[in-house]
Amino acid sequence: MSDKVRLASIGLGRWARVLARGVQRGDKTELYSCFSRSEDKRAAFMEEYGVPKSASSLDELLADDGVEGVIITTPNDTHREVITSALEAGKAVYTDKPIAQTLEDAAAIKAVVEKTGGVFAVGHSARRLSGNRVMKQWIDDGTLGGVSMVEANFSNERGLELTPETWRWYLSKTPGGPLIQLGVHHADNLQYLLGPVKAVSAHTRKLFTNAEVPDATMAILEFESGALGYLGCGWASPGIYQIRLQGTKQNLMYDLDFTHWDEAHEADEYSSLVSQAYGQQERSPVELPHTDMFREQLEEFGLAARGEATVEVQVDDAIRALAIVHTAIESNRQNGAAVEVESLLSEVGITI
């Protein structure tokens, strides 16, 4: 019998499949069980990924002693309940981003993580992209000099394709639209690169989508370091995934062709990182080591479930990312006036 870490998928939609392929590219973890309310979906998922078991209820899955960790890809507004049940059942928990829909839910999840002492990972995989790792290194070793500005955009065409059958159509289920689905990635990336954000000014607009959610959002972030950040997220155009850093010694421009996002092991091949040094006319391409963000985070999670690794993105990092989204939404309500991230965290009693 294999000694791989036995994981179970909860929620069997498109994203569960992307992560299942990430698990299968690794050699330390395996998919052992799965659950969705739909029996057809369970059967299809088992066949597609060779998963030996399924459960007909969440309780049944969590009662299975064979399951060491769960991978949650259910809608954002269900995260709190599913995560809480899984942690209380003694399972290690990986949840897709965002950690939760609301900061209230996130505060409850943080309390359960701390009470149970369980292993808890949030899928802020994007920080593991090769370009992000290299940018972080260049910042930390001083190659960039002082960073005054960073710009990030994560957009795609989702808003043009949404139908009332999908939860992302509804403002009550997807507050902020692309901000909470895409922007939360960059909210983590940018804080990973430059430290905590202090305040956010933002505007959100609904322009071309038929859904309830906004499809054009822009935010200005003020970092505790003093640097300024821009975060743009749209749902009404072809895909974009970019980060640009402006330092006193160098600029770095990172560009990933979003159409290759789902296949993380190939993403580096469709990415470029370009530097421009102070006083130089020519730009230089920067070599990107190969990474596989989905495989790596799920292997780390699996090993952590056995106490053999530490999870990189834990509850506080994930809350910081979600807090930027909700601070942006609040700033939009206040016509763009800067809102302190801390003010929203303290409202729900979160101390980081």
Next chain:
Amino acid sequence: MSDKVRLASIGLGRWARVLARGVQRGDKTELYSCFSRSEDKRAAFMEEYGVPKSASSLDELLADDGVEGVIITTPNDTHREVITSALEAGKAVYTDKPIAQTLEDAAAIKAVVEKTGGVFAVGHSARRLSGNRVMKQWIDDGTLGGVSMVEANFSNERGLELTPETWRWYLSKTPGGPLIQLGVHHADNLQYLLGPVKAVSAHTRKLFTNAEVPDATMAILEFESGALGYLGCGWASPGIYQIRLQGTKQNLMYDLDFTHWDEAHEADEYSSLVSQAYGQQERSPVELPHTDMFREQLEEFGLAARGEATVEVQVDDAIRALAIVHTAIESNRQNGAAVEVESLLSEVGITI
């Protein structure tokens, strides 16, 4: 004797030289006279560009019947006085951007332009770059579909090199720092592309420069069309000149290597415009016809001085661009809250 339009340069610093080379690349205009308070500068400029005459005072230059038009590159806070004198002397006037330092000055200039009926051009040359012209065409002919977001950045290392001997060091002479010197270009470009801006949310910070001015500025623009725009301008990094448009059918990404900015006739060679179409995995480079923004705008101005052409960027366009800068500065005072452009214009009695 040549029948070229006889122009005179007022203010003989670095930018006068860039424009002088633009004049000399053309075949319809010539530099006929020049003025700076420094006799040494006048002598050097005459020799360097083969200018036959100079004047030892502004009045002397403006009294010269041989001068058909003047090219003003003096500091922003002198524009109002020099422009007013030149228009009242019956000369056609080209002034470098911004039209003036303050909206009060701009209102006074607009009144003089309307009173004298003189030819008046403002050097918002950047809209003439090949990439901007192609982007405008793709918007107007529907190729992009509906545009929800546009991002623009114009930055350079100026703030790291300023000394107290230069007027750009001082906040009183360069309010907004890179916003008024660089951002005003994109303020024109973006309104050229997407129409008037209604409101601005902005933050400005002073981080790495020793000068009084900010060196990191970010603004979110709300267009009357509903689209959102981002404008980033820094003075603490290597140069950047970029515009990105997000449309429902296409994205367009324009990137000009700023280190080649001054030599406008070569700028297209160091530029790229790339499109990404909805549903397509591959991006496509877009061909950029050759342009020479400085030559073209000065030829247009020269011909307009003789009634043989119409100036593209007149007083109202230039005021709209300056108004975005000052609305951004006002928004920063209000901690990023959106400020209506119209509110600043009406304060100084400008109706556009």
